[in-house]
Amino acid sequence: MVSEKVKTGKSGKYYSGHVSTYSDRYMEKEIPKYEVPKDGMPANAAYQLIHDELNLDGNPSLNLASFVTTWMEPEADKLIMESLNKNFIDHDEYPQTEEIHQRVVNMLGRLFNAPPQKTFLGTATIGSSEAVMLGGLSHKFSWRNRRKKQKKPYGKPNMVMGENTHTVWHKFARYFDVEPRFIALKPGKYTINAKDVEKLIDENTICVVTTIGTTFTGEADDIEGINKLLVKVKKKRGWNIGIHVDGASGAFIAPFVHKKLKWDFRLEQVKTINTSGHKYGLVYPGLGWLVFRDKANLPDDLVFNVNYLGGEMPTYTLNFSRGGGMVIAQYYNLIRMGKAGYTRIMKNMMETAQYLAGKIKKSGKFVMQSTPTLMPLITFQVKGKPGFSEYDLSDKLREHGWIVPAYSMPPKAESVVVMRVVMKENFSRDMADMFFRDLMDSYDALSKKVKKVRKREKKGSRVQGIC
Numbered sequence: 001m002v003s004e005k006v007k008t009g010k011s012g013k014y015y016s017g018h019v020s021t022y023s024d025r026y027m028e029k030e031i032p033k034y035e036v037p038k039d040g041m042p043a044n045a046a047y048q049l050i051h052d053e054l055n056l057d058g059n060p061s062l063n064l065a066s067f068v069t070t071w072m073e074p075e076a077d078k079l080i081m082e083s084l085n086k087n088f089i090d091h092d093e094y095p096q097t098e099e100i101h102q103r104v105v106n107m108l109g110r111l112f113n114a115p116p117q118k119t120f121l122g123t124a125t126i127g128s129s130e131a132v133m134l135g136g137l138s139h140k141f142s143w144r145n146r147r148k149k150q151k152k153p154y155g156k157p158n159m160v161m162g163e164n165t166h167t168v169w170h171k172f173a174r175y176f177d178v179e180p181r182f183i184a185l186k187p188g189k190y191t192i193n194a195k196d197v198e199k200l201i202d203e204n205t206i207c208v209v210t211t212i213g214t215t216f217t218g219e220a221d222d223i224e225g226i227n228k229l230l231v232k233v234k235k236k237r238g239w240n241i242g243i244h245v246d247g248a249s250g251a252f253i254a255p256f257v258h259k260k261l262k263w264d265f266r267l268e269q270v271k272t273i274n275t276s277g278h279k280y281g282l283v284y285p286g287l288g289w290l291v292f293r294d295k296a297n298l299p300d301d302l303v304f305n306v307n308y309l310g311g312e313m314p315t316y317t318l319n320f321s322r323g324g325g326m327v328i329a330q331y332y333n334l335i336r337m338g339k340a341g342y343t344r345i346m347k348n349m350m351e352t353a354q355y356l357a358g359k360i361k362k363s364g365k366f367v368m369q370s371t372p373t374l375m376p377l378i379t380f381q382v383k384g385k386p387g388f389s390e391y392d393l394s395d396k397l398r399e400h401g402w403i404v405p406a407y408s409m410p411p412k413a414e415s416v417v418v419m420r421v422v423m424k425e426n427f428s429r430d431m432a433d434m435f436f437r438d439l440m441d442s443y444d445a446l447s448k449k450v451k452k453v454r455k456r457e458k459k460g461s462r463v464q465g466i467c
């Protein structure tokens with residue numbers, strides 16, 4: 001409530017502090033939308049109007065579409081609130097935030113098995129997308145520097161990747177003028193291997209992009225096989241082609257539940273890895289990480305030194321100012337849970353995903369496209385031709401509050417449309433049961449509607465199908 005005096009036409013003066021939020025006159029006017037209003041409004045009215053409008057958003061806890069974290073512990077929330085007013089990039093003003101940032105980079109360097117070194121190299125970013133751009137640039141610059149040294153032309157860089165890579169890689173190639181050489185997929189084959197890569201590389205290949213935890217099915221490319229090929233090529237032809245591992249979602253799962261899987265810096269040609277702190281790093285949106293194998297893979301031309309915030313400060317991010325809260329929150333998670341805590345959470349999610357996948361498969365109504373073996377993620381299709389599509393089912397589930405996307409696979413496999421359910425930390429066994437109940441209800445409701453329409457059509461009515 002505000003206590004300023006407010007004049008009203010007929011009833012004279014009164015204190016707005018005497019008026020409840022919803023009886024305030026601001027509630028009966030249109031909310032300013034596209035032009036800054038001439039006058040402002042009391043804080044409680046502005047808050048309530050915006051708060052109510054945001055109720056139209058989906059419920060983050062029922063959002064099974066995205067990998068991005070929707071819940072953190074109250075202590076993490078508190079730390080985030082306490083650092084909301086700190087600009088992460090002002091290392092000189094907030095040296096402890098920078099110290100914590102460096103601690104996390106070192107933890108991740110070790111977690112991803114980078115070769116032993118005094119200080120591990122990497123940076124926080126706003127998400128995996130920024131990390132991918134920087135990772136790609138480091139490969140482009142390293143390749144160019146090698147070519148310059150060899151006095152060879154460096155005007156036609158290319159990169160090799162599967163059509164299963166995230167859109168951000170297509171963006172990288174276009175924004176930074178690198179020829180993308182895509183490996184086509186086909187129905188049933190949604191990852192890439194050494195054989196696919198071998199046909200496309202040459203001396204101008206700046207790197208091969210591989211993914212652990214693909215966006216489409218949650219599977220991993222054969223990174224170990226691709227590494228073997230590139231080591232062989234390096235020895236035989238002298239082309240030192242590095243691998244970037246896009247571990248947006250997989251890099252925080254594999255170290256805890258797939259310890260034997262070799263996908264990281266244990267492989268000689270893996271030079272850079274990105275991951276999203278805001279996915280299975282279990283931090284709210286606004287955090288990614290890029291980790292370098294070692295200093296040799298961070299070209300000098302990527303680093304800028306600025307001194308206008310006090311002190312000499314090296315920076316190699318695309319973004320400058322940003323909040324420091326999520327970096328702090330990542331550190332909180334790492335020391336709060338340790339490896340044992342992360343492992344328990346990841347195993348819980350995997351078990352819930354396997355439980356739900358089992359129920360979906362057993363229902364007999366769906367064809368599984370991928371089961372949760374690497375990642376806590378399920379993709380499936382509607383079986384047969386029931387008269388409605390995965391898109392209809394996705395819409396129907398929305399009526400129950402669940403957000404589950406339906407999408408087509410990448411080029412050459414686009415005839416396959418799947419639905420994807422992603423488990424997150426706060427998706428319990430009980431939620432899985434409720435989701436499965438609603439999935440079956442939605443399926444049955446659509447089936448009934450289709451039957452009704454078909455019956456009417458049979459009778460000669462002109463009513464068209466609804467789905």
Ligand SMILES: Cc1ncc(COP(=O)(O)O)c(C=O)c1O
Pocket residue numbers: 067126127128129130132165166168211213214215246248249276288
């Ligand atoms: C494999 C992969 N790479 C990159 C990204 C982009 O990550 P971010 O949303 O953190 O920028 C995603 C997002 O889902 C992804 O799945």
